[in-house]
Amino acid sequence: MSNHSEVASPDVRVIHPLPGTSDEARRQQVAILGNPNSGKSTLFNRLTGLRQKVGNYSGVTVEKKVGQCTLPSGRRVDLLDLPGTYSLHPGSPDEMIVRDVLFGLNPETPSPDLIVFVVDATQLDRHLFLAMQLIEVGRPVVLALNMCDAAEAEGIHIDEMALEQSLGVPVVSISAAKGVGIGTLRRLMDRDVEPSNARFRQRQPAVERVLQSVSARLPRRNLLSDSGRLDLAFALMLDDGEDDALARYAPLDVQDDLRILRARLDDILPQWRTDDATSIYEAIEGVMTHAVSRTGVSRADQRRDRIDRILTHRVWGPMFFVVLMGAIFQSVFEWAAPAMDLIDRGISSLGEFVGSHMPPGPLESLIVDGIIAGVGATIIFVPQIAVLFLLMSIMEATGYMARAAFIMDRIMGRVGLSGRAFIPLLSSFACAIPGIMAARTIDNRRDRITTIMIAPFMSCSARLPVYALLIGAFVPKTRIGILTLPGITLFSMYFLGIAAAILVAWALKRTALRGGRPLYVMELPPYRMPSWRSVLITVRDRCLLFLRKAGTVILAVSIVLWFLASHPGLGAEGVRFEKRIETAERAGNETRAAALRSEMAGAKLRNSFAGRSGRLLEPLIEPLGFDWKIGISLITSFAAREVMVSTMATVFNLDDSGEGFLSLREKLREAKDPKTGEAAYTPLTAVSLMVFFVLACQCMSTVAIVRRETNTWRWPIAMILMMNSLAWIASFAVFQGGRLLGLG
Amino acid sequence: MIDPNGWVTLDELTPGGDGVVRGLDGAAGIVRRLMDLGLVPGTVVRHVRCAPLGDPLEILVRGTHLSIRRSEAGKVHVEPL
Ligand SMILES: Nc1nc2c(ncn2[C@@H]2O[C@H](COP(=O)(O)OP(=O)(O)O)[C@@H](O)[C@H]2O)c(=O)[nH]1
Numbered sequence: 001m002s003n004h005s006e007v008a009s010p011d012v013r014v015i016h017p018l019p020g021t022s023d024e025a026r027r028q029q030v031a032i033l034g035n036p037n038s039g040k041s042t043l044f045n046r047l048t049g050l051r052q053k054v055g056n057y058s059g060v061t062v063e064k065k066v067g068q069c070t071l072p073s074g075r076r077v078d079l080l081d082l083p084g085t086y087s088l089h090p091g092s093p094d095e096m097i098v099r100d101v102l103f104g105l106n107p108e109t110p111s112p113d114l115i116v117f118v119v120d121a122t123q124l125d126r127h128l129f130l131a132m133q134l135i136e137v138g139r140p141v142v143l144a145l146n147m148c149d150a151a152e153a154e155g156i157h158i159d160e161m162a163l164e165q166s167l168g169v170p171v172v173s174i175s176a177a178k179g180v181g182i183g184t185l186r187r188l189m190d191r192d193v194e195p196s197n198a199r200f201r202q203r204q205p206a207v208e209r210v211l212q213s214v215s216a217r218l219p220r221r222n223l224l225s226d227s228g229r230l231d232l233a234f235a236l237m238l239d240d241g242e243d244d245a246l247a248r249y250a251p252l253d254v255q256d257d258l259r260i261l262r263a264r265l266d267d268i269l270p271q272w273r274t275d276d277a278t279s280i281y282e283a284i285e286g287v288m289t290h291a292v293s294r295t296g297v298s299r300a301d302q303r304r305d306r307i308d309r310i311l312t313h314r315v316w317g318p319m320f321f322v323v324l325m326g327a328i329f330q331s332v333f334e335w336a337a338p339a340m341d342l343i344d345r346g347i348s349s350l351g352e353f354v355g356s357h358m359p360p361g362p363l364e365s366l367i368v369d370g371i372i373a374g375v376g377a378t379i380i381f382v383p384q385i386a387v388l389f390l391l392m393s394i395m396e397a398t399g400y401m402a403r404a405a406f407i408m409d410r411i412m413g414r415v416g417l418s419g420r421a422f423i424p425l426l427s428s429f430a431c432a433i434p435g436i437m438a439a440r441t442i443d444n445r446r447d448r449i450t451t452i453m454i455a456p457f458m459s460c461s462a463r464l465p466v467y468a469l470l471i472g473a474f475v476p477k478t479r480i481g482i483l484t485l486p487g488i489t490l491f492s493m494y495f496l497g498i499a500a501a502i503l504v505a506w507a508l509k510r511t512a513l514r515g516g517r518p519l520y521v522m523e524l525p526p527y528r529m530p531s532w533r534s535v536l537i538t539v540r541d542r543c544l545l546f547l548r549k550a551g552t553v554i555l556a557v558s559i560v561l562w563f564l565a566s567h568p569g570l571g572a573e574g575v576r577f578e579k580r581i582e583t584a585e586r587a588g589n590e591t592r593a594a595a596l597r598s599e600m601a602g603a604k605l606r607n608s609f610a611g612r613s614g615r616l617l618e619p620l621i622e623p624l625g626f627d628w629k630i631g632i633s634l635i636t637s638f639a640a641r642e643v644m645v646s647t648m649a650t651v652f653n654l655d656d657s658g659e660g661f662l663s664l665r666e667k668l669r670e671a672k673d674p675k676t677g678e679a680a681y682t683p684l685t686a687v688s689l690m691v692f693f694v695l696a697c698q699c700m701s702t703v704a705i706v707r708r709e710t711n712t713w714r715w716p717i718a719m720i721l722m723m724n725s726l727a728w729i730a731s732f733a734v735f736q737g738g739r740l741l742g743l744g
Numbered sequence: 745m746i747d748p749n750g751w752v753t754l755d756e757l758t759p760g761g762d763g764v765v766r767g768l769d770g771a772a773g774i775v776r777r778l779m780d781l782g783l784v785p786g787t788v789v790r791h792v793r794c795a796p797l798g799d800p801l802e803i804l805v806r807g808t809h810l811s812i813r814r815s816e817a818g819k820v821h822v823e824p825l
């Protein structure tokens with residue numbers, strides 16, 4: 001990169017392509033930057049094809065997408081899809097990332113060698129604001145006027161040459177969605193683009209002097225131009241102390257002086273914080289009259305207005321929203337079901353196949369019940385994640401997502417959340433895993449974490465078999481008007497989860513996640529046809545991300561749980577069991593052999609580490625009305641809640657077939673407390689246990705995904721403690737309260 | 745509150761009505777942000793509609809439709825057109 005200070009005129013300097021290099025360390029970094037919805041991801045997908053990977057910026061939940069792109073000269077560059085931003089003065093963690101990367105404040109992500117700035121050509125006016133801020137930073141920039149197809153349809157004509165002249169950077173018209181102008185853009189990216197030295201901002205002399213003095217004292221460690229350093233100085237002046245990256249960058253003595261300088265400027269020039277925004281918009285007006293002309297009226301605006309009149313109408317808007325949400329919810333449940341069944345059956349036949357080709361023993365058990373079952377426990381989530389993200393990215397790409405948030409903001413605001421929290425919470429009724437992943441669309445960090453923390457309270461589909469078993473066994477089918485008692489019980493469980501979620505959200509917003517309600521500004525983009533390619537890439541990325549990051553944890557925990565539930569085995573007793581089974585088989589008595597096998601499995605589980613922990617747990621859960629048998633199933637259900645049912649069946653020496661399930665109800669009703677000789681489980685126990693299942697954090701996959709999405713162990717651990725103590729207290733209250741009232 | 749200049753706040757504009765931004769008040773960070781989004785003095789802004797439950801509002805500024813809450817719109821002083 002040649003020295004920018006040699007450039008005397010704002011002309012575009014285009015120099016020969018750099019020689020190709022295969023050296024990874026020297027590979028050029030190109031970043032795509034722009035306002036939200038300008039088409040950055042569409043362009044990114046266009047330029048990188050399938051060679052991309054998704055990660056996180058360290059310490060924050062902001063997604064980092066990196067891909068590779070081969071330029072016409074054969075040179076390969078790394079392409080970075082930065083989060084959308086409105087301004088280089090950040091208002092959210094996403095925007096902070098953009099600023100940090102651009103100014104070289106992020107130690108892991110080097111400042112890009114070239115920035116492709118993406119503009120929605122139909123909204124040039126407002127998008128030029130960020131463009132001008134960016135150009136003044138003094139890094140090499142190529143301006144891509146995206147959506148030229150839409151601009152043409154609306155009769156917007158942009159004079160590229162005039163724009164190049166005013167901005168001092170190369171300009172190219174493209175359509176990322178239609179693939180227009182991509183070749184030209186690639187060729188431009190191949191050149192050694194010089195930074196522009198055009199300046200748009202006007203600062204009062206007093207402000208300029210302060211910034212000069214501050215910037216002279218900042219460490220000179222990056223490739224910034226002098227005006228870029230002035231920007232950093234300005235950012236430091238504006239900062240209210242919340243900005244860690246800035247604080248790390250500025251020496252302590254400078255930070256002390258900043259406070260004094262700020263106060264002095266406040267005295268003499270109350271407008272100093274906003275003057276530059278005003279002057280940039282003045283510069284934009286000049287450029288717009290110079291370079292843009294419009295013919296005809298915009299049909300897009302009329303169309304948008306017609307659609308919005310219905311979709312955000314006082315009556316039709318919410319109605320459409322409710323129907324759509326119902327459909328989404330149903331789809332996550334229903335569309336995913338066949339694929340989930342298939343995975344389920346595939347995994348068990350794989351297990352049977354492997355089991356029948358291996359000698360029985362600990363290794364076979366590890367592979368079949370540990371590894372294969374663990375893999376199954378992981379990929380079983382993929383269909384729901386895929387369906388939910390398919391629907392959500394279509395909503396996002398068409399522009400409806402913003403309307404949904406617009407409609408729901410008021411209601412979600414009651415619990416201190418924004419409208420965007422609705423869909424993640426709704427999907428959590430199917431499964432908390434995709435729901436928690438969906439919380440990524442919430443841009444405010446506190447809102448996102450609150451949403452993640454309350455999502456597992458929504459009764460997911462894995463709790464249904466548990467409710468079904470307990471309601472079937474203990475709740476009489478009494479009719480109350482048009483309702484039945486089992487129905488009311490089931491509904492109450494769903495309701496209890498929602499109530500707990502509201503309570504916890506309210507509490508979190510007043511304690512750990514306190515903070516002023518952030519400024520909420522959301523763009524309502526025009527309605528557009530989604531780019532199916534981008535939609536499918538998003539779906540694929542989500543599934544892969546889940547498998548890679550959460551899947552490994554789930555697999556590991558599955559194996560640990562398998563070990564706990566199958567070891568140390570039965571020893572001599574096991575040998576006796578096997579002899580008896582053999583005798584029964586030789587006598588041709590299959591029923592007897594099967595009964596013995598179930599009995600042996602039961603004995604093995606009761607004797608296992610999980611079984612022993614169930615007994616250890618008994619004093620803790622006795623006040624809730626649970627015995628050690630339930631204790632065991634609470635431990636094993638950490639693999640997935642529905643495992644509770646099959647564990648109970650095993651504990652009661654039943655096989656877990658359909659018939660076994662029916663007789664499990666009987667067994668539960670008939671089970672006697674060995675000490676008192678009375679019924680071990682009553683309807684009150686059942687209610688207490690269901691309440692526990694509503695509130696407790698019993699799902700390792702949830703823990704794994706929360707760890708992954710929040711990037712720390714702090715939140716998943718807090719979640720386990722919070723949910724389980726809440727569950728214990730509530731079940732305690734139900735059981736002991738019920739007993740006081742003489743209910744069981 | 746009646747303003748001597750006949751100015752109102754953005755949320756008080758009748759839906760569908762236009763106004764010219766005359767000034768902003770409130771915390772420095774929020775004012776800065778609203779101005780970054782184009783609400784600088786002299787800009788024409790339209791209150792397009794409000795959400796079904798009355799909050800937030802949809803506004804049109806420099807060709808972009810934005811949704812902002814009433815509480816923030818109340819910080820933007822406009823001269824109705
Ligand atoms: N008509 C048109 N639509 C586009 C073009 N590029 C992107 N889009 C659409 O604009 C929307 C936002 O694009 P996206 O890439 O997600 O924007 P990002 O937020 O900047 O990453 C999507 O619906 C895209 O399909 C284009 O060149 N022409």
Ligand SMILES: [Mg+2]
Pocket residue numbers: 040041042084
């Ligand atoms: Mg994007």
